[in-house]
Amino acid sequence: MPEGHTIHRLAEDVLGRFGGRAVRTASPQGKFAGGAALVDGRVLTDTDAHGKHLFLGFGGAGWVHVHLGLYGKFTFGEGPPPAPVGQVRLRLAAGEAPADVAGEALPEVSRRDGAGPVVSAVTGAVYADLRGPTRCELITEDEKQAVEGRLGPDPLRKDADAGAAWSRVSRSRTTVAALLMDQKVVAGVGNVYRAEVLFRQGIDPYRPGSGLSRDEWDGLWADLVELMREGVRNNRIDTVRPQHTPEAMGRAPRVDDHGGEVYVYRRAGRPCHICGGEVRTAGLAARNLFWCPRCQPA
């Protein structure tokens, strides 16, 4: 589910399936019917991801801006699309262009370097359904830039300026736990990566940003880059080091709907994989924070 790694993976997967092709778009329940009609039959020329924001580019027609929020989800299918199940906000389906845009020259498909599967390999009918997003809207290039302008650097983007994040963190008395979740400071980190990166770096979540050393911040950032890249690759969040996997430790694997192996997230009251102490939880800004006091001393 949706932290930044999910969004970057979706940008790759949607481009891989639909990039360079005329895409039929629909919003069966009408919640995005206007926007869907405006891009229907156009070629998906590009996708982009910044933090938790996904952008689907339709050449000059603009970008479909998607934010999954807490519940939003894309599901992909092969073959002719079936009747939509439930509230489908946006359906993408490969198919023929409608008559009014069929004669237009196809725009060139731009690709981010090295990202995603090969477009031309896609031959069969495919579709994707989007349910439950907090945001799904058709926007202009300027509006896209405005959205991105409000976001901090994204550890998954090559153009990320980690120094910009540090300049905000180092001047703030807010806790590092809150700063990591602030999308204006760092874009793409959610509750799982926050808890896990602070644990891995041995940093007390309640320390103020201004109390961190540059080395500590650089360590956090580098770890986020590594963890989140792995997240894109696996399409899930795994954060335990090789020596702490269930196999290495002879412990039962984590069993829940998240799948990935983690140190502290949603492990309140259970023993820390490293020190054996009790993992703690507390509310912080309407979210649950998890940490190990012994491994993350004040």
Place this chain on the structure above:
DNA sequence: CGGGTATGGCAAA
């Protein structure tokens, strides 16, 4: 089947 919870974010108070 109902209640609780969730990897998010916004507006209102």
Place this chain on the structure above:
DNA sequence: TTGCCCTACCCGC
């Protein structure tokens, strides 16, 4: 800070 958005899944009954 709270409520709301709105979907899926888990658990207990």
